Amino acid sequence: MMQQLDVEACRRQFPGLARQVGGRPAVFFDGPGGSQVPSVVIDAMTDCLTHRNANDGGLFATSREVGEVVNSARQAVADLIGAPDPDEVVFGQNMTTLTFALSRSLARTWRQGDEVVVTRLDHDANVTPWVLAAEEAGAVVRVLDIDPTNCTLRLDQFQNLLTDRTRLVAVGLASNAVGTVNPIGEMVAAARRVGALVFVDAVHIVPHRPVDVMALGADFLACSCYKFFGPHLGVLWGRREHLERLPAYKVRPAPDSIPGRWMTGTPSFEAIAGTRAAVDYLAGIGGGSDRGVALATGYAAIQGYENALAEQFLDGIARLPAWRVWGITDSARLADRVPTFGLTHRTKPAAEVAGILGEQGYFVWNGHFYAPGLIDAIGLAKAGMLRVGFLHYNTASEIDRLLNVLGDLGT
Ligand SMILES: Cc1ncc(COP(=O)(O)O)c(C=O)c1O
Known part of the structure; x- marks a missing residue:
């Protein structure tokens, strides 16, 4: 049986995750631009x-x-x-x-x-x-x-x-x-x-x-x-x-x-x-003394956990018609994507949304992400996208809260 990821045990190892913004826990969805680091590092x-x-x-x-x-x-x-x-x-x-x-x-x-x-x-x-x-x-x-x-x-x-x-x-x-x-x-x-x-x-x-x-x-x-x-x-x-x-x-x-x-x-x-x-x-996520085996076990736990987050996000965002997810949106194809989502809102510019989210303690990126070929091909060279990226230290509750904020932005 696949080992389950103990997300709270992982999170405790990352001192940066304790940050608060306006009295609420910060939410780190900026992993694609750089992750937080555990104390051992x-x-x-x-x-x-x-x-x-x-x-x-x-x-x-x-x-x-x-x-x-x-x-x-x-x-x-x-x-x-x-x-x-x-x-x-x-x-x-x-x-x-x-x-x-x-x-x-x-x-x-x-x-x-x-x-x-x-x-x-x-x-x-x-x-x-x-x-x-x-x-x-x-x-x-x-x-x-x-x-x-x-x-x-x-x-x-x-x-x-x-x-x-x-x-x-x-x-x-x-x-x-x-x-x-x-x-x-x-x-x-x-x-x-x-x-x-x-x-x-x-x-x-x-x-x-x-x-x-x-x-x-x-x-x-x-x-x-x-x-x-x-x-x-x-x-x-x-x-x-x-x-x-x-x-x-x-x-x-x-x-x-x-x-x-x-x-x-x-x-x-x-x-x-x-x-x-x-x-x-x-490797510590997988456990055991053989690093290669531990890494394989750890990654399997990470992938299983992240797939659940991706599915939750795709289900939730599909209920918000003002939002478009670029890339693979079919939950049956999670093997073909990692939980990094490029999004656009029907009317609100990505930079505006990123600013609103940032003020509320959701750390997300906006722009072209140094991927000009893709951004041009999908016609977003001027407007850019919002990027929400999940790592194994993110939680289902953080995603629920994000979906609420994205929904509150209206149509
Ligand atoms: C897919 C991908 N390739 C390359 C790079 C560049 O990496 P570095 O910042 O180490 O030069 C990045 C950085 O964001 C990236 O996401």
Whole structure:
């Protein structure tokens, strides 16, 4: 039987959730922009700064210990994403910076007339780095469209975009604007058949679902720790053969081995320490001493719990005719979405609603969420959307209260 999520036990671990606005508990529906962090993450960062504050690579205690912090965090992230080798895990400032760095390196292997495929659904951090790199190499960019009625990728058109000149396919696992989960297994297989590499943006999936780079068959994958209960840090995973072979932009004294050749400058050791703690927090939801098994159990509990929240929200919002949910709205298709909802009101601008909600202590985002391709395709470039995102620390009662406020905004 699937383990149930004990939401109150989870919530107690997040000191930030105790915040009040106007005497009422704040409601954190801003997870897609960044999650709250549990005490274990804060403690790990404090411990690193208090007791292990040195650069790594030295022959003294604090330096050795900070090196151990980095190695253990690499192993934790490898467990999180199913990477076979912790040396394939690179830490960097954030997903965007890591993707720009990789795109420049990959572009040096591209020739005039080579091709790159991106999608209209993706966050721009998985589009523009590739477009700029393609421009520099004289490569052609092809864009996989979406079906605007439910904000899903036009997988039927994907095959037509692939040729024997396709060098890279860049695709996200889940949309940070509307929550669509992309069934990228087929895409990876098709890309491989034409000899293209696949870069996967996993930023929006990791807080919600397990990721297994080996099962995906991808070549690279990136995610952001501040979305999965950790600090502001980015992770890039790449197959050893690519990370060793590609030209890295590095300074001369930096190691030529992996992952050092991809880690420019001195990293945030405290954020790396916090990231390990964030992975252990997720594993702690599952429990048990084998981290891989614990993560799988924890994610199953998270997914079951979040699906119930998503269903509750979809049922409730369907009764409010002034609201439109963009993306998949069919409760029978919860496997194809995470509980991130892009919404518009018939008459009230998203910015106005976000302001009203903010004053009442509901933290939600409004705008384009750095997903310009999608927002243009559904005609919301000017108005933007309201985005309400649930994480496993949100509750059914918070959603009920939100639905009441959304209903009170009228038609
Ligand atoms: C799906 C997705 N990809 C990429 C990014 C960029 O991540 P970062 O802020 O770590 O650069 C974000 C950030 O919101 C995102 O949601």
